[in-house]
Amino acid sequence: MNKFIYGLDFGTTNSVLSIYDEDKNEIVDTIRVPSLIYFPEFPVEGSTNYIIGEQAITAYLEDGMRGRFIKSVKQILARSSFIETRIHSRRYNASDLVALILKDLKTKADQIIGYDCKKAVIGRPVFFDDDSSAKDTLAQTRLSTAVEKAGFTEVRFQFEPIGAAFAYEKMILKKEKVLVADLGGGTTDFTYLELDPARANTTDRQKDMIASGGIYIGGDSFDSAFMWERGTPYFGKDTLYEASPGKLLKVPISLFDNICSWDKMNFFNNVRIRRSMEDYYHYSNEDRNFKNLLTLVDNNLGYSVFQAIERTKIGLSEYDVFSFQYGNMGIEIDEEITIQSYNAIIQKDLERISAYLDKFMLANGIKKEDVDSLFLTGGISLVRGVKELFQDKFPGSKINSGDNFISVANGLAYSGYLFEEEI
Numbered sequence: 347m348n349k350f351i352y353g354l355d356f357g358t359t360n361s362v363l364s365i366y367d368e369d370k371n372e373i374v375d376t377i378r379v380p381s382l383i384y385f386p387e388f389p390v391e392g393s394t395n396y397i398i399g400e401q402a403i404t405a406y407l408e409d410g411m412r413g414r415f416i417k418s419v420k421q422i423l424a425r426s427s428f429i430e431t432r433i434h435s436r437r438y439n440a441s442d443l444v445a446l447i448l449k450d451l452k453t454k455a456d457q458i459i460g461y462d463c464k465k466a467v468i469g470r471p472v473f474f475d476d477d478s479s480a481k482d483t484l485a486q487t488r489l490s491t492a493v494e495k496a497g498f499t500e501v502r503f504q505f506e507p508i509g510a511a512f513a514y515e516k517m518i519l520k521k522e523k524v525l526v527a528d529l530g531g532g533t534t535d536f537t538y539l540e541l542d543p544a545r546a547n548t549t550d551r552q553k554d555m556i557a558s559g560g561i562y563i564g565g566d567s568f569d570s571a572f573m574w575e576r577g578t579p580y581f582g583k584d585t586l587y588e589a590s591p592g593k594l595l596k597v598p599i600s601l602f603d604n605i606c607s608w609d610k611m612n613f614f615n616n617v618r619i620r621r622s623m624e625d626y627y628h629y630s631n632e633d634r635n636f637k638n639l640l641t642l643v644d645n646n647l648g649y650s651v652f653q654a655i656e657r658t659k660i661g662l663s664e665y666d667v668f669s670f671q672y673g674n675m676g677i678e679i680d681e682e683i684t685i686q687s688y689n690a691i692i693q694k695d696l697e698r699i700s701a702y703l704d705k706f707m708l709a710n711g712i713k714k715e716d717v718d719s720l721f722l723t724g725g726i727s728l729v730r731g732v733k734e735l736f737q738d739k740f741p742g743s744k745i746n747s748g749d750n751f752i753s754v755a756n757g758l759a760y761s762g763y764l765f766e767e768e769i
């Protein structure tokens with residue numbers, strides 16, 4: 347019987363498992379699922395009470411967006427304030443939730459290879475959290491527990507961008523000093539290393555890693571910025587209400603901060619907040635846009651609005667103009683967005699990525715001329731402003747990319763050498 351290693355990239359948006367055949371020395375299959383969990387309000391009797399991935403989206407939308415829908419669960423790994431959540435009278439901590447996604451991938455892969463594989467290289471971002479090593483440790487511990495709960499016993503961890511680098515190594519013919527950038531849904535990770543196809547199957551790779559770093563910016567940050575700039579006006583950001591007779595004020599801006607990221611939306615579950623929103627609505631003379639905010643909150647429409655935002659982002663990777671469209675329960679949005687205005691919306695995030703990269707190179711003594719080539723991977727490496735950032739910074743270097751969604755998992759699966767090393 348053949349022996350296999352799984353390379354498992356648990357991502358903010360997508361999770362991917364690559365199956366490496368140790369005897370054939372190659373990847374034989376790759377499975378990808380969106381990192382989404384849906385707990386229907388009324389689970390079908392006799393089945394699990396949750397659904398993972400693409401089917402989670404379908405079921406959630408079919409159920410009229412009721413039940414519990416969990417997105418970007420990777421981000422709660424580093425959140426010390428998140429202890430657990432109750433769903434259908436069961437408690438789930440962060441590891442329990444992550445384990446559901448990992449287990450789903452493992453079960454699918456085990457069906458392909460025909461046995462219960464316990465050996466995996468698991469990816470992790472270089473930093474789970476920008477500003478606290480305690481949070482980073484917490485996230486790593488929680489991820490380890492999740493991996494165990496999913497049924498893996500022989501486990502090694504590898505930085506995600508190093509995984510991406512090993513995938514790139516399979517594409518080159520000679521030694522190269524490479525800057526790898528993995529630009530995902532949650533984080534942007536860098537690694538600078540020497541790749542050498544001749545060393546691909548050797549076991550002492552540690553000294554080839556020259557430097558790694560990362561920043562907490564990704565596709566989710568772009569979507570939040572877009573929601574703030576282009577979405578919130580449709581939900582009443584500019585609404586005026588009559589604070590006292592004859593005195594008009596804008597409704598509090600803080601309300602809109604809470605619709606700009608998916609995980610903050612539960613802010614509106616607070617009864618006091620809900621009541622004050624009713625008041626603003628009343629004293630705004632029943633403003634139409636503010637009514638959209640009530641509709642959004644009451645009907646849990648956040649995910650579907652963010653889907654429309656994501657579609658716009660993806661459309662603008664290809665076209666110069668794309669419509670931001672959303673129509674549901676009286677909320678009507680149909681606005682053309684140009685690539686120039688999209689670039690302006692994500693400008694701050696791009697500047698932060700750029701500044702971080704400068705700092706990373708300086709701190710590690712990497713000069714531009716030391717970079718033979720770049721390898722860009724991850725979903726938002728397709729965003730035009732992101733591509734341009736790298737083209738402008740490294741005008742003389744070759745910029746390569748592979749499969750943006752599976753490179754990391756493939757490279758993790760190629761990291762079997764980690765099992766040979768002392769830990």
Ligand SMILES: Nc1ncnc2c1ncn2[C@@H]1O[C@H](COP(=O)(O)OP(=O)(O)OP(=O)(O)O)[C@@H](O)[C@H]1O
Pocket residue numbers: 356357358359360361420506529530531532533534564565566656659660661663723724725726728729750751
């Ligand atoms: N064609 C595209 N153009 C622009 N953005 C895209 C495109 N396709 C996907 N994305 C975005 O890429 C992001 C997901 O990328 P990816 O799958 O690499 O992330 P991830 O691995 O799940 O996240 P992370 O590595 O940060 O944990 C999402 O924000 C998604 O909207």
Ligand SMILES: [Mg+2]
Pocket residue numbers: 355357358506528530531724754
């Ligand atoms: Mg990723």
